[in-house]
Amino acid sequence: MPFSALSHLDCPRCGARHDPDQVHGTCSCGSPLLARYDLGRVQASPRDIAARPADLWRYHELLPVREAGHVVSLGEGMTPLLALPKLGRALGVPNLLMKDESLIPTGTFKARGAAVGVSRAAELGVSAIAMPTNGNAGAAWSVYAARAGMRSLIAMPVGAPAVTRAECAAAGAELYLVDGLIGDAGKLIAAAVAQRPGYQDVSTLREPYRIEGKKTMGLEIAEQLGWRLPAVIVYPTGGGVGIIGIYKALRELLDLGWVSGDLPRLVAVQSTGCAPIVRAFEAGAAASEPWPDAKTVAFGITVPNALGDFLILEALYATGGTAVAVTDESLLADQRAAARLEGSFICPEGAACVTAVRQLRESGWLSEADEVVVLNTGAGLIYPDTVPAGAPVLAPSGSIPAGPGQPGG
Numbered sequence: 001m002p003f004s005a006l007s008h009l010d011c012p013r014c015g016a017r018h019d020p021d022q023v024h025g026t027c028s029c030g031s032p033l034l035a036r037y038d039l040g041r042v043q044a045s046p047r048d049i050a051a052r053p054a055d056l057w058r059y060h061e062l063l064p065v066r067e068a069g070h071v072v073s074l075g076e077g078m079t080p081l082l083a084l085p086k087l088g089r090a091l092g093v094p095n096l097l098m099k100d101e102s103l104i105p106t107g108t109f110k111a112r113g114a115a116v117g118v119s120r121a122a123e124l125g126v127s128a129i130a131m132p133t134n135g136n137a138g139a140a141w142s143v144y145a146a147r148a149g150m151r152s153l154i155a156m157p158v159g160a161p162a163v164t165r166a167e168c169a170a171a172g173a174e175l176y177l178v179d180g181l182i183g184d185a186g187k188l189i190a191a192a193v194a195q196r197p198g199y200q201d202v203s204t205l206r207e208p209y210r211i212e213g214k215k216t217m218g219l220e221i222a223e224q225l226g227w228r229l230p231a232v233i234v235y236p237t238g239g240g241v242g243i244i245g246i247y248k249a250l251r252e253l254l255d256l257g258w259v260s261g262d263l264p265r266l267v268a269v270q271s272t273g274c275a276p277i278v279r280a281f282e283a284g285a286a287a288s289e290p291w292p293d294a295k296t297v298a299f300g301i302t303v304p305n306a307l308g309d310f311l312i313l314e315a316l317y318a319t320g321g322t323a324v325a326v327t328d329e330s331l332l333a334d335q336r337a338a339a340r341l342e343g344s345f346i347c348p349e350g351a352a353c354v355t356a357v358r359q360l361r362e363s364g365w366l367s368e369a370d371e372v373v374v375l376n377t378g379a380g381l382i383y384p385d386t387v388p389a390g391a392p393v394l395a396p397s398g399s400i401p402a403g404p405g406q407p408g409g
């Protein structure tokens with residue numbers, strides 16, 4: 001049995017098929033390409049999977065890397081699926097679970113896309129990758145590129161989380177800061193790649209394999225629930241790779257017969273400061289319009305114009321899902337609520353999902369009985385400035401009050 005059941009690349013817009021063993025960007029029609037597998041050739045069973053190491057490569061038949069020796073790994077995957085009983089009760093959704101990506105290398109789920117994308121690029125002979133990023137993807141791709149012995153060229157907005165710059169620099173990336181948004185960084189990268197032979201543009205959905213890494217979140221949720229699907233999955237949506245990937249993964253599991261029944265209703269969460277998918281969903285549209293003057297503290301979801309917009313919207317419509325916008329103020333309040341009630345310091349993007357659950361329960365879209373999985377896509381530690389942490393400064397000769405003072409200083 002082959003290590004990977006990869007069969008071809010498929011264009012979800014024009015239907016063209018492409019040879020997966022050549023390096024590809026988008027389809028000639030401009031659409032992202034999706035990897036397809038010969039699922040009939042997969043002989044492994046859920047039982048076999050359970051006996052494999054606890055990382056995302058346990059699903060190797062459903063991943064595009066052809067040879068085990070080409071896997072570039074830092075141990076990513078099989079993050080916890082945590083129950084959040086106190087926060088869930090406070091929100092009126094007692095069966096609330098969180099897939100916690102803060103424990104993964106680089107501190108965000110971007111490591112999944114980078115591990116699979118870099119491994120496959122290296123397998124196909126690519127020697128340098130280039131990408132625009134809101135920070136987290138650049139950090140992840142530069143460390144995996146370093147491990148693979150590849151060069152990396154990264155451009156990110158000056159406003160991106162500072163620690164992600166440090167991670168790129170430490171890993172030896174060629175790093176540029178752009179006084180603009182991710183779209184501006186994308187144009188600079190595309191122009192540079194055109195002049196640099198051997199560099200592959202691995203921008204969001206401009207190569208087919210990042211999504212394959214991110215889809216493993218969906219595979220893991222199903223496995224961790226005992227090959228059962230939750231009622232609802234709530235995802236902080238920027239470029240949408242995660243939500244498109246989760247949808248793709250769950251459909252592959254249905255085709256394999258490893259799960260059955262209805263797919264979970266998928267929820268795309270955005271910020272009121274950048275909500276192109278929410279606006280398109282509310283209009284019943286098949287594609288989105290670029291969002292002007294995008295701005296939110298949930299930096300990873302500041303994507304005004306997603307290449308895969310039509311795929312995100314299709315996943316929402318097909319599963320009876322929805323799209324919700326939340327304010328920075330409310331997501332920051334829920335970031336603290338999650339830490340105080342559950343001890344989990346989640347990232348602002350993850351906190352946006354908690355606020356979305358609150359809003360959807362209030363509107364009646366969610367019921368008390370629903371089993372809801374929120375994605376915490378990264379560690380709160382990456383965004384230290386989102387929580388004010390004033391505390392009294394004491395002289396060595398000073399004293400601490402005999403009883404408890406104010407929490408948080």
Ligand SMILES: *Cc1c(COP(=O)(O)O)cnc(C)c1O
Pocket residue numbers: 108110136137204236237238239240241242243300301347349350377378
């Ligand atoms: C990139 C990112 C997102 C958005 O992911 P997409 O798959 O592009 O929609 C969400 N949260 C964090 C922390 C991110 O870095």
Ligand SMILES: [Zn+2]
Pocket residue numbers: 011012013014015016027028029030031
């Ligand atoms: Zn096409």
